[in-house]
């Protein structure tokens with residue numbers, strides 16, 4: 001019988017029933033199933049990092065699309081007020097998620113790079129990941145400063161209000177608006193390059209880079 005700890009698979013959260021794991025007692029059962037670890041290990045991402053990655057990716061792309069669309073709405077459109085309200089509220093909630101993500105990242109070492117990756121690819125990926133974190137923070141902070149430049153607070157779906165940190169500052173709305181515009185475009189371009197890199201590793205190099213961010217690493221291809 002093979003025990004979980006024999007293979008260093010810690011923090012198992014969900015997946016095949018424990019019964020099928022123990023009765024069949026083979027590592028293959030673990031690897032082909034949907035068992036996932038909570039924390040990252042040296043080989044793979046845990047379920048928390050994976051969920052945070054995809055939640056943030058969907059939120060960032062969704063916020064960009066919503067922002068792009070809402071700036072051209074005219075005053076009489078049904079969504080004229082609602083769309084920016086949603087954009088601001090989701091942006092603030094994303095800030096909380098990103099703070100948790102950063103803390104989680106500090107508490108958890110990222111998996112080591114795939115052995116087949118070139119040194120230049122590893123460095124480029126590190127720089128891109130760091131930049132994505134930084135740009136997302138700048139986008140959220142500049143967005144907050146646009147909305148609070150007149151001293152008003154932001155309502156998060158009516159659940160609670162986040163007050164202005166600066167009070168009324170003349171010209172801040174325009175400066176923060178320019179930063180928000182260029183930074184959000186940079187995020188989309190960089191995330192696009194980043195996604196292409198992941199797809200290149202998946203389809204051309206045929207390695208586990210994407211699979212370990214999908215939580216399907218080790219499953220039968």
Ligand code: HEM
Pocket residue numbers: 049053056057058060061105111113125129130132133191194195196198199209210211213
């Ligand atoms: C706005 C969209 C996205 C953002 C902001 C983003 C950001 C990040 C960041 C910061 C990391 C580093 C891991 C971490 O710190 O937790 C990462 C890893 C990763 N991302 Fe994304 N990502 C986005 C979209 C995508 C998409 C669309 C794909 C796939 C097509 C993808 C595939 C991956 C993979 C495979 C890794 C792991 C890389 C490795 O292990 O070296 N990402 N992403």
